[in-house]
Amino acid sequence: MHGLLTEAFVTSLMFGAITAGIPLLLAGLGEQISEKAGVLNIGVEGMMLMGAYCGFAAAYYSGSFWVGFVFGGLGGAAVAAFMAVLCVRFGMNQIVIGIALTIGAEGLTALLHFFQFSRTYPRLGEVGALRIPLLSDIPVIGNALFAHHPLVYLAVALVFLMMWVFRSTFIGFNLEAAGNKPAALDAAGVSVIATRVYAVLSTGFLAGVGGAYMANIGAGLFIPFMTGGAGFIGIVLAMLARGRPLWVLFGALLFGASLALTTALQVAGLNIPTDVVQMLPFAMVMLVLVIFGRHSYLPPALGHPYVRGER
Amino acid sequence: MSTGSEVTGSSSTAGRDRLLAVVRVLVPVVLALFVGALILLSFGKDPLAYYGYVVRRGLLSPSGLEATVTRIAPLLLIAAGLIVAFRAGIWNLGVDGQFLLASVVTAALAPALMGVLPWGLTMLICFVAATAVAAVWSLLPAFLKVRYGINEIITTLMMSFLGISLSNVLVKIAFNDPATTVPQTATLPVEDRLPRLFDTTINSGVIIALVVLLLVHLMMTRTAFGLKLQVVGANPRAAVHTGLSVGKLTYATFAISAGLAGLAGSVEILGVWGTMRADWNPAYGLLVIPLVFLARFHGAASLAFVVFFAVLMIGGESASRRLGVPHFYVLVLVSLLLIFFALVEYLDQRWRKRSRA
DSSP: OHHHHHHHHHHHHHHHHHHHHHHHHHHHHHHHHHHHTTOOOTTHHHHHHHHHHHHHHHHHHHOOHHHHHHHHHHHHHHHHHHHIIIIIISOOOHHHHHHHHHHHHHHHHHHHHHHHHTTOOOOOOOOOOEEOTTGGGSTTHHHHHSEEOHHHHHHHHHHHHHHHHHHHSHHHHHHHHHHHOHHHHHHTTOOHHHHHHHHHHHHHHHHHHHHHHIIIIIISSOOTTTTTTHHHHHHHHHHHHTTOHHHHHHHHHHHHHHHHHHHHHHHTTOOOOHHHHHHHHHHHHHHHHHHHGGGOOOOTTTTOOOOTTOO | OOOGGGOOOSHHHHHHHHHHHHHHHHHHHHHHHHHHHHHHHHTTOOHHHHHHHHHIIIIISHHHHHHHHHHHHHHHHHHHHHHHHHHTTOOOOOHHHHHHHHHHHHHHHHHHHHTTSOHHHHHHHHHHHHHHHHHHHTHHHHHHHHHHOOOHHHHHHHHHHHHHHHHHHIIIIISOOTTSSSOBOOOOOGGGSSOBOTTSSOBTHHHHHHHHHHHHHHHHHHSHHHHHHHHHHHOHHHHHHTTOOHHHHHHHHHHHHHHHHHHHHHHHIIIIISSOBTTOOOOHHHHHHHHHHHTTTOHHHHHHHHHHHHHHHHHHHHHHHHTOOOTTHHHHHHHHHHHHHHHHHHHHHHHHHHHHO
16 A cells, blocks of 8 residues: 555656656756857746747647647747847847846736636646557556657657757857857857847747646646746756756756645645645755856856947 | 936036936837737727726825825835845845745734734834845845855745745744634734824825835935945946955845835735735735836836836726726736837937937
8 A cells, every 4th residue: 555655656746747847848948048149038937928828728729739839839939039129139138128028928918818718717628648658558657757748758859959959060059159259150150140039039939838838738727927937947947057958857857846746745645735835846946056056157148239349 | 328418518408318318218108008008909998998097096086096105115115125236236036025024024923012012112123023034035045146156036036936935834824813714814903003194094104115215315326335336236347356345245235125125015014904814915026126127226216117107006906897907917018118118228329329420
């Protein structure tokens, strides 16, 4: 009996860690692209939230999770487009605009939800999980790791794709140059502005997909303000990962696990107040920052708009 | 910084500059209200009716005006703290957590102490305790900033989420009043709260807030300490080279700005509610942070924006009940204002650059 309890607990915790970790992973990877290119994207929380609403509404009306994810990504990218124009093209203060976009997305999604669904919170249907043959039959970890929506596997694959892009493609080198020495990139004949614009739009798209995953798969519904700081955790992940996508994955799973602990503990029969458990991921972030904080790294040109010929 | 307005020789150019400054404020406000109106229209609401109702309820009706002036107190105290922080180049975005923790401490202390100590001493202890708790809550971000140079935007936000949850835990578990059905702290009787002004429902918190704002203004402009903070804010590396102890100044800045957010929570509990309910989070910080940006960290301009948004908030809260426009609309307006302000500033600088060339 005791063995069964722990097995259910472990499965629930691992499954939950992945479900809660995927939005963080996508936001963190997205933020990493922006930061690499020298843009501190504080608006990622707003991009996630817009992605969550657009993704939910699209999935609700189309009945397809994939349509939801695409629209979620587009919603996030739409918010990012403002950031790209205002901060990259016009060189406005990235922090001020980032905060403005987050607040705006919070207000706008809450309004959109109210006028579309009034005070109801409709739920989406069953998630079509992709059970990977054989692997998903392994006891305990099989169900926890290999029976998720296909997007989960795509997101993990993205980690390795990004490692390759950063390490051995011109896109990766251009991003790095835009963040480290934009003038050199400019001198090499590559537009710093364009590089950063693409970076910011990619961030918006990934954060939007992350938000859509959070709404459609994680919760199955949209609630105003539902991201609750996940975008900011994504920024922490990018900050601590020092440009390495694999570390974002580890961090996302760690913070995801602390988010998932509520349900896992309930499965194990323990009833800890939700407010206490809600503190866990943020306490974990602070703890990680205290321990590893001195190792965080941000590119030199981060936060500075690029103006040709100016130092 | 902009270098355009250096030459103010004759009075006519000074007058024109002042006019331009007013235009630079008015244009974004008008644009934000206009785009906001388009958003309302797209939701099938009549923007003129909405704005009209907000002004009537928030400014022109006696009870609305009293609510507006009451609301100004916490907003202004938070703004005063943020002015200090932002001028010193520190982005304390965690004021909501600091505000709520201080509110819990006040709500727990005040009814308990009132039976033992005289009224004045109770109020004083509450103010000091609330300020101290909020300041302590900002210690860890300050440490991480000073020691490892970790961006305080993230750490203060993380501490804010932590603080919001912790204050709920405290209300529900530690200080819950068993006599009530919903989790909340023991209630301070109305006659023991902050005294009201004249025959209105406005409490004296707004006086405290105005005095604090004035003190902050004097501190930043008339004292050596304020000047040091401004130097750190303008150029931290230069500040180190001039021999300023940037670390200590950073701790002090965090403590002041968080402490004033705490005082705001204390004033709100002692003046308006008398108790703290679980899951209560007015998220004033979310609104005030952008306003202080808009005011360019300036005291008088912050006051103007706070008044403007207090009207919008109070009017908007009634409008959400009467006209079916959720008060989240105010957030959209703030966002639009920020964007248009930045845009007008950008165009203005570009125009000046071109006229100089």
